[in-house]
Amino acid sequence: MPNRLLLAKIGYMAQTDALYGALTARENLNFFGAMQGVNPDELKRQIPHAAEVVNLQRDLDKRVDDYSGGMKRRLSLAIALISSPELLILDEPTVGIDPELRQQIWQELHRLAKTGITILLTTHVMEDAEEADALMMIRNGEAIAQGTPQELIKSYGVDTVEEAFLKAGREQDAHTSND
Structure with a gap:
């Protein structure tokens, strides 16, 4: 059985999205946040913030099956951020994301790194590699x-x-x- 307390300290975004298509984005965020041990009051605060980082505020109540590939990538990143983890492991986080949103995501990743969060990122996108410390x-x-x-x-x-x-x-x- 995995150590859920330890896993709650790690935000993970896989290269392929592991989302529940029949649920809305908000329901996915609530589910994964609860699985990571985030209490309901904290989830109410974190969901709007995570959705804002990935520009999904207007689409939180849409079913994930109706999302584009880029929207699913953004939701996966929001899920990785939902528990305010100490370590973020991101696999190709900006693939399929438009340049403007890519910059917004990098601003947030830099902000998180300045707060002491460790970010481990794998990428083939050299522009993303140039953003690394x-x-x-x-x-x-x-x-x-x-x-x-x-x-x-x-x-x-x-x-x-x-x-x-x-x-x-x-x-x-x-x-x-x-x-």
Whole structure:
């Protein structure tokens, strides 16, 4: 049996959405919040805040089956935030989200990080990687580089994190072929 007290301290957003389509967004948030041990009074305060972060305030009472793919991603992020976790684990959180909302989500993630919340994020979106305080670039299951985005750009003598990743990958390939 999982330790629910420990799990309540972790917000998790999977790459694929695990939502109850027959329920509304509000019902999903209430359900997952209760499962994470959030008391009903706190849920009443947290649901509007989480919905605002992901811009779903007007759609809270719609059935999730009627949501677009992007709306489902946003709801999954709201669920990860609902318990005010100490650790957020986010897998591809901005895939399918428009640029304006992506910026809003990043503003909130930066705000949360400043309050002491640890955020572990996996992504293939290099613009998201550039938002991180620290990166570990992984290719073929191996760490190929790590540091701040600025350190990686500087150390590889490139202009973007994406170029740093590509150069680190080429160096790994050259090293592997020499072994």
